[in-house]
Amino acid sequence: MSKRVLCKFFAHGACLKGDHCEFSHDWKAPPNNICTFYQKGVCAYGGRCRYDHVKVARLQSPAPSSSVYSHQHHSVHADHLSESAAGSAENDDVRELSVNPADRPICSFAAAGNCPHGEKCPHIHGDLCPTCGKHCLHPFRPQEREEHVKTCEKMQRNLEALKHSQEIECCVCLERVLSKSAPAERKFGILSECDHPFCISCIRNWRSSSSASGMDVNSALRACPICRKLSYFVIPSVIWYCSKVEKQEIVDSYKAKLRSIDCKHFDFGNGTCPFGTSCFYKHAYRDGQLEEVVLRHLGAEDGNTVIAKNVRLSDFLKEYELLTGTKLLLPKIQQFFH
Amino acid sequence: MVDFARVQKELQECNRDFEVSGIKVMPKSDANLAHLLGTIPGPLGTPYEGGSFKIDITLPDGYPFEPPKMQFATKVWHPNISSQSGAICLDILKDQWSPALTLKTALLSVQALLSAPEPDDPQDAVVAQQYLRDYPTFMGTARYWTEAFAMTSSLGVEDKVLKLVEMGFPEALVRSTLVSVDGDENMALEKLCSG
Numbered sequence: 001m002s003k004r005v006l007c008k009f010f011a012h013g014a015c016l017k018g019d020h021c022e023f024s025h026d027w028k029a030p031p032n033n034i035c036t037f038y039q040k041g042v043c044a045y046g047g048r049c050r051y052d053h054v055k056v057a058r059l060q061s062p063a064p065s066s067s068v069y070s071h072q073h074h075s076v077h078a079d080h081l082s083e084s085a086a087g088s089a090e091n092d093d094v095r096e097l098s099v100n101p102a103d104r105p106i107c108s109f110a111a112a113g114n115c116p117h118g119e120k121c122p123h124i125h126g127d128l129c130p131t132c133g134k135h136c137l138h139p140f141r142p143q144e145r146e147e148h149v150k151t152c153e154k155m156q157r158n159l160e161a162l163k164h165s166q167e168i169e170c171c172v173c174l175e176r177v178l179s180k181s182a183p184a185e186r187k188f189g190i191l192s193e194c195d196h197p198f199c200i201s202c203i204r205n206w207r208s209s210s211s212a213s214g215m216d217v218n219s220a221l222r223a224c225p226i227c228r229k230l231s232y233f234v235i236p237s238v239i240w241y242c243s244k245v246e247k248q249e250i251v252d253s254y255k256a257k258l259r260s261i262d263c264k265h266f267d268f269g270n271g272t273c274p275f276g277t278s279c280f281y282k283h284a285y286r287d288g289q290l291e292e293v294v295l296r297h298l299g300a301e302d303g304n305t306v307i308a309k310n311v312r313l314s315d316f317l318k319e320y321e322l323l324t325g326t327k328l329l330l331p332k333i334q335q336f337f338h
Numbered sequence: 339m340v341d342f343a344r345v346q347k348e349l350q351e352c353n354r355d356f357e358v359s360g361i362k363v364m365p366k367s368d369a370n371l372a373h374l375l376g377t378i379p380g381p382l383g384t385p386y387e388g389g390s391f392k393i394d395i396t397l398p399d400g401y402p403f404e405p406p407k408m409q410f411a412t413k414v415w416h417p418n419i420s421s422q423s424g425a426i427c428l429d430i431l432k433d434q435w436s437p438a439l440t441l442k443t444a445l446l447s448v449q450a451l452l453s454a455p456e457p458d459d460p461q462d463a464v465v466a467q468q469y470l471r472d473y474p475t476f477m478g479t480a481r482y483w484t485e486a487f488a489m490t491s492s493l494g495v496e497d498k499v500l501k502l503v504e505m506g507f508p509e510a511l512v513r514s515t516l517v518s519v520d521g522d523e524n525m526a527l528e529k530l531c532s533g
Contacts, residue, residue, distance in 0.1 A: 172402060172437040174347045196438075206437050209403045215433050225438035 006031040041109060041116060102140035111136040131156050158239070165240040171226055172202035177240075188240050190250060191231035194224045200236045207234065233280075255280055266291065340401045345371045345441075352442040361445050363395070372397045375411070376445050380488060381453040385480035386414070389488025393448065394424075395441065405435035406444060413524070415476070415483040417457040417466035426451070427461035487524055498523045502530065 007023030009015035011031065015023075035051035037043035043053065107123035109115040111134050115125065127137040127145075131152040137145045165188070170177050177199040178186050189203035207221055215221055223230050235254045241247040263281035265273035269291070273279050276293070283291035300306045349371075352363050360379040365371050374395040380386030392411040398404045408431055410424030418427040430439060430447055439447075460466030469476045495516065501523070502512040507530050515533075519525035 172344075173341060174344050202437065206403055209400065215435065220433060220436070223436075225436040228436070 004029055008032070039116070102138075104140075106136065106138050161239045161242065161246070164242060165238075168197045168240050170199040170202050171196060172198055172206065175199070178238075186238070188237050190235040190237055190241075190247065191224050191229075192233050192235070192251070193231040194227050194229045195247070196224050196226045197240060198225070200234070203234055258282075339399060340372055340397050342371050344402060345397065348440045348442065349374075352440075359442065359446065361442055361449070363441050363445070374441070376408070376441065378445050378449045378452075380484060381449055384453045385477050386416075386452050386484050386488070389484040391452075391488050393445065402437040402439075405431050405439075406441060407431075408444065408448065413483055413487040414452075415465055415480040416452060417455045417460045417462060417469045418451055419465075420462050421465055422462075425461060427456075427459065495521060498526070502526065 005023055006027070006029040007015050007021050007025055008031070009017075010021065010023065010025045015021050015025065019025075033052045035043050035045075035049050035053050037045075038049070038051070038053040039055070043049050043051075047053075101124060104124045106126045107115050107117075107121050109117075110121065110123075110125040113134070115121050124139065126135045127139055128135050129137050129148060129152055131149065132155075137148060166176065166178050168177055168188070169175060173180075177188055177197065180186050180199060182201075185199055185201045187200040189198045189200040191198075191203070203225075206225060209215075209221060218230065220228075222232070235251050237250045237254070239250070241250060258280040259282055261281050262268065263273050263279055263283055265271050265275070266279070266281070266283045269285045273281075273283065277295070285291070295307050297305050297307060349363055349365070352359075352361060356362055362377040364375050364377075366373040366375050374397070376393040376395050378391050378393065380389035380391060389412075391414060394409045394411045396407040398407060408426055410419055410426065412424075413421065414424070415421060419425070426448060428447060428451055430436070430444065455469060457466040457469045465476070468479070498516060498521070499509065499512050502516075503509050505527075511530065512526070515526045515529050516523075519529060
């Protein structure tokens with residue numbers, strides 16, 4: 001069939017296939033001037049393309065040969081024809097393609113919704129993914145299918161969460177968190193102990209406001225502004241959660257991220273971290289070895305066990321100052337050691 | 339810096355459900371949103387019923403992370419409100435403030451304070467003592483103060499003039515003073531007495 005069409009490479013005087021070429025090497029044969037890219041849907045050259053932009057039924061235009069690529073794969077194209085029209089050359093390729101359908105790529109046009117080749121498409125048309133609504137599930141690659149379904153569902157959940165998050169207002173500035181004017185403020189501050197939404201800047205502002213105004217750090221500033229439940233930390237997140245599990249996921253991933261960063265207070269063992277074992281950052285020495293903390297347990301007066309804090313000299317000095325009302329100066333401190 | 343975007347929103351929302359709550363907040367001048375005037379109706383079933391109480395509101399720079407400063411502009415007889423200065427003794431306006439509270443909710447709390455006095459934690463010791471020792475007299479005084487100071491807006495201009503003239507001020511002076519204080523009878527009386 002293709003023998004009736006003039007070989008483009010022959011026309012340029014450069015066909016390497018010679019007598020074996022399945023296109024006509026006879027000047028009298030009509031040339032094929034149909035743009036293959038246009039056939040597939042889009043030609044980047046548009047109106048400036050030197051080939052004809054006409055839609056042709058597949059069977060009537062058997063030889064797309066506008067590029068070197070298609071020339072080299074003449075046989076492949078012929079094979080697709082042979083599937084329906086049964087009658088072309090190279091049968092090796094045919095076998096190779098039809099034997100193992102798992103090796104055939106999925107048709108991206110069908111996946112996007114519309115394949116111009118329909119039934120005669122050389123590629124496999126995937127099954128419908130119920131989540132994304134695209135025909136992108138490969139019928140013969142179960143692993144890929146599963147993976148796609150999983151990532152697709154995850155993305156869908158993320159999308160829904162994001163959509164849901166758009167609506168949420170910060171209870172302090174009364175603005176929608178994700179629509180705030182400063183991009184840096186478009187983040188939620190999640191409280192560990194309750195589920196009231198705030199933007200990260202508002203809740204941090206509140207928690208760090210000075211206790212000089214008479215407000216107690218533990219009963220007022222660290223409490224949720226709405227329910228007054230005490231939370232010890234705030235987790236920044238671009239997405240608001242719908243369930244306890246999702247919240248836990250956000251908290252865990254945040255903690256895991258901090259756990260990989262070296263604590264600047266600990267400073268590879270050179271400094272002391274005021275947060276001690278509660279610190280979210282990594283406490284590791286230069287050689288990569290993690291800090292091992294031995295907690296000292298003390299029996300308190302009321303019979304409970306308390307964890308002994310690290311005791312420093314300055315603690316005693318402060319107590320002394322409070323008791324005596326005098327400030328300790330260096331010479332006096334030296335007296336203690338004599 | 340006061341978060342004026344939030345204050346604007348609060349004012350809008352507060353005035354939207356004025357019908358239900360009866361609570362009104364207005365800026366004292368259009369130019370400055372940091373000085374506001376709130377109005378709360380006296381709660382039903384209390385000696386403050388029927389009165390309309392004005393509250394001066396000043397927003398500190400840290401608002402909403404610091405509580406708004408509120409003070410009664412209308413004289414009130416109440417154990418937790420100073421009968422002299424109008425200062426309010428209410429925990430949420432001090433150490434129990436939360437940025438999730440708004441001007442409206444704070445005013446609602448003040449209104450609730452009117453119906454539930456706490457004589458054990460007084461702002462005005464005289465009133466508190468009267469409340470504890472001579473409850474009927476307290477009720478009478480509170481009622482009288484409400485009628486005298488919180489209900490004047492219901493009187494017409496002529497009534498106010500008549501009342502002040504009866505107190506012994508010359509009519510022309512009474513009229514000009516009333517105009518200068520926007521028809522507020524108490525302010526006029528204060529001005530007349532001081533001047």
